[in-house]
Structure formats: structure tokens, C-alpha cells
Amino acid sequence: MNLISLELEGFRNYPLCRLDFDPGVNLIVGDNAQGKTNLLEAIHYLGSGKSFRTQRSSELVGFHRDFSQLQGKVFSQEREQSLRFVLFRGPRPRQMFRNGAKKKTLEEIAGVLPGVLFCPEDLMVLKTGAAQRRRFSDLALCQLRPNYDASLAEYNRILEHKSRILKEHHENRAMLEILPEYNLRLCQVGALLISYRARFYRAMEESAAGFHRQFSGGREEFTLEYKTVSTVKDPFAPVGSLVEDLQEHLQRHYQAELDSGQCLTGPHKDDFTVRLSGVDLKTYGSQGQTRTAAISLKLAQRELMARQWQEEPVLLLDDVLSELDPGRQDFVLNQITRGQVFITCCEEGRFTTLGRTIHIRDGTAVDN
Numbered sequence: 001m002n003l004i005s006l007e008l009e010g011f012r013n014y015p016l017c018r019l020d021f022d023p024g025v026n027l028i029v030g031d032n033a034q035g036k037t038n039l040l041e042a043i044h045y046l047g048s049g050k051s052f053r054t055q056r057s058s059e060l061v062g063f064h065r066d067f068s069q070l071q072g073k074v075f076s077q078e079r080e081q082s083l084r085f086v087l088f089r090g091p092r093p094r095q096m097f098r099n100g101a102k103k104k105t106l107e108e109i110a111g112v113l114p115g116v117l118f119c120p121e122d123l124m125v126l127k128t129g130a131a132q133r134r135r136f137s138d139l140a141l142c143q144l145r146p147n148y149d150a151s152l153a154e155y156n157r158i159l160e161h162k163s164r165i166l167k168e169h170h171e172n173r174a175m176l177e178i179l180p181e182y183n184l185r186l187c188q189v190g191a192l193l194i195s196y197r198a199r200f201y202r203a204m205e206e207s208a209a210g211f212h213r214q215f216s217g218g219r220e221e222f223t224l225e226y227k228t229v230s231t232v233k234d235p236f237a238p239v240g241s242l243v244e245d246l247q248e249h250l251q252r253h254y255q256a257e258l259d260s261g262q263c264l265t266g267p268h269k270d271d272f273t274v275r276l277s278g279v280d281l282k283t284y285g286s287q288g289q290t291r292t293a294a295i296s297l298k299l300a301q302r303e304l305m306a307r308q309w310q311e312e313p314v315l316l317l318d319d320v321l322s323e324l325d326p327g328r329q330d331f332v333l334n335q336i337t338r339g340q341v342f343i344t345c346c347e348e349g350r351f352t353t354l355g356r357t358i359h360i361r362d363g364t365a366v367d368n
């Protein structure tokens with residue numbers, strides 16, 4: 001599967017731009033702030049309907065513009081297909097088209113242009129906060145399982161309502177009457193999230209362990225543990241029993257939530273831990289080990305996507321290679337023997353021989 005061409009109109013700093021791509025490696029070169037990451041963001045958005053930088057699609061619309069358009073020609077599922085998005089500055093919802101037909105849900109475009117983004121922040125994801133790790137996993141899971149995306153959005157909606165109840169119940173006692181309803185719904189949708197995540201992390205562990213073994217010459221054993229609400233003893237249990245586990249935890253923290261005015265319990269606090277030969281990376285990992293493990297996770301994500309969609313996803317490497325030492329660069333590049341890759345960097349350096357080079361200046365492709 002590969003992106004053949006892309007047309008951007010009023011997307012971030014791209015006024016109007018049409019690009020043709022190589023089915024192999026595409027090197028995107030330009031100085032800082034010229035639009036390299038914006039271009040990767042556009043490709044990622046076209047395939048997933050999601051930006052890896054913002055939740056608000058109006059931010060993607062160029063300054064002083066009312067709308068923005070992204071259009072791509074893709075070779076996928078053994079035929080040529082097209083994807084198109086129109087985004088608006090105001091509250092008007094975006095429009096989404098696949099092969100010219102208007103679509104409503106992300107599920108209807110899933111699998112046409114799956115993509116995996118890898119950026120320098122990901123290299124440190126195992127060291128930084130739980131929120132970054134949740135984002136890292138959620139972005140991957142949303143693309144693997146479009147239904148997860150819908151459940152996650154619903155969970156966040158309910159959570160937002162519940163937060164408001166917890167904050168305002170002192171002034172308005174009547175709000176407490178609707179709290180049990182929100183709590184139940186939260187447990188029901190939360191149980192679904194846990195079920196998806198448990199399976200996702202198990203598959204990620206299996207695949208990442210293989211990459212890490214190769215990477216470390218068999219010296220380190222990579223393990224990943226999913227951490228969720230403490231009353232959940234088995235995240236693989238049937239959803240009905242997960243709902244009961246979540247309710248139990250909620251019940252225990254009912255008063256504490258009212259007192260603190262915060263949602264203290266639920267899978268919105270989930271996390272995962274990676275260990276190398278039993279040693280917790282977050283606490284003890286060296287910078288090199290942390291990076292290597294993160295690369296293994298990203299390659300695993302790519303493998304799971306390839307398995308899910310029966311096609312190699314496009315790989316978007318944003319500034320990541322220049323952050324790696326030559327040994328790790330080679331490991332990553334050697335894993336990319338198939339599929340289409342987009343690599344951004346400030347100078348061509350050692351990657352010049354890889355494939356097509358596209359120079360970007362001020363939101364426009366230039367000859368050099």
C-alpha cells in the first residue's frame with residue numbers, strides 16, 4: 001500500500017501544494033518551521049482522521065482561511081483509491097470522502113492508508129508521564145480498532161460530564177441524583193476500553209519482545225505489563241465481570257471523589273510498564289535502553305497494523321533518525337525493507353541515496 005500523490009489546500013502553512021511520492025523512501029528536507037512535520041501530519045490525518053498534534057481540527061486550517069482541503073491518491077487493497085477531507089475553521093463538522101463518496105465514521109475509511117508515526121518524543125515515552133504513554137497507546141489502538149476510537153470518545157464525554165457533577169454538586173445538590181447513572185455508564189464503557197487494551201498490550205509485548213531480542217543481540221528480555229484499576233484482577237475477563245470490578249473500585253472511592261471533586265478511579269488513569277530482563281525501565285533504564293525499547297514498540301505497532309490490514313502501513317519518521325546513533329539508525333532502516341516511508345530531516349546527510357527527496361520551503365515544494 002502506498003500514497004501516490006497528495007494535494008493540500010490551506011492546510012497549516014501549505015497554501016496550495018501537490019506532491020507525488022515514491023512507493024519506497026521519501027526524504028522530506030527543509031529548514032526549521034518550513035512545513036516538514038505539517039506534511040507528515042497531513043498524511044497521517046488523511047489515513048486516520050486524526051492529528052498526532054491536536055484534537056481540534058480547526059487548528060489545522062491555515063491562518064486567515066475558512067477551510068482546508070486534503071486529498072490523496074492511494075494504491076491500497078489492490079486498487080487505486082482516493083481519500084479527501086474538508087476541514088472548517090468554525091464549528092461546522094469536517095467532511096470525509098472515500099472514492100468520492102461521503103463517509104460518516106472513521107471505520108469507513110480505516111485500512112485504506114494506515115500509518116505509523118515515529119517522532120523524537122516517542123523515544124522517551126517509557127520515561128515520561130503516564131499521560132504520554134496513554135496517548136501513545138490510544139493513537140495506535142484507534143487505528144487498529146476503529147470501534148475502540150468510538151468507545152474512547154464516549155468514555156471521555158461521560159468523564160467530562162461526571163467531572164462537572166463532582167465540581168458543582170456542592171452548589172447544586174440535585175446533580176448528585178444523576179451521578180449513579182454516569183458512574184454506571186462509565187464502568188460499562190470503561191470495561192470495553194480495558195478489554196481492548198489488554199489484548200493490544202499482549203500483542204505489542206509479543207511483537208516488541210522479538211524486535212528487542214534482535215536489537216540487544218539476545219541479551220535483554222523485553223516484557224510489558226498493562227496497569228489498570230486495581231480491582232481488575234484479569235483484564236481478559238468477560239466485559240460483564242470487568243464492569244463489576246470497576247463498580248467495586250468506584251464504590252470504594254465514592255466519598256473521596258465527592259470530597260476531592262475529581263474522578264479518581266477508572267481506566268483514564270491506565271498505564272503500562274516495560275521491563276528489560278525484569279528491571280523497570282522507567283526507574284532504572286539507561287537512555288540507550290529506553291530508546292531501544294521505544295523503537296521496538298514502534299516497530300511492533302507497525303507489525304500489528306500490517307497484520308490487521310494485510311498491508312504494510314506507511315511509516316512516518318519525523319526527525320527521529322537524526323536523534324539516533326548510527327547503530328540504531330541502521331537497525332531501524334534495516335527493518336524497513338518493505339512499505340512506504342516518509343523521513344523528515346533538516347539536511348540530506350547520509351540518507352541522500354535512499355529514494356526521492358522533496359525539498360520544502362515555506363509550505364511549498366521547491367526544486368532545491
Ligand code: ATP
Binds near residue numbers: 011031039060
Ligand atoms: P522543524 O524542523 O523545526 O521541526 P518543520 O518544518 O517540521 O520544522 P512544521 O512543524 O511543519 O515545521 O511547521 C511549520 C510552520 O507552520 C510553523 O512556523 C507554524 O507556525 C506554521 N503553522 C502551524 N499551524 C499553522 C496554521 N494553522 N496555519 C498556518 N501556519 C501554521
Ligand code: MG
Binds near residue numbers: 319
Ligand atoms: Mg518538525
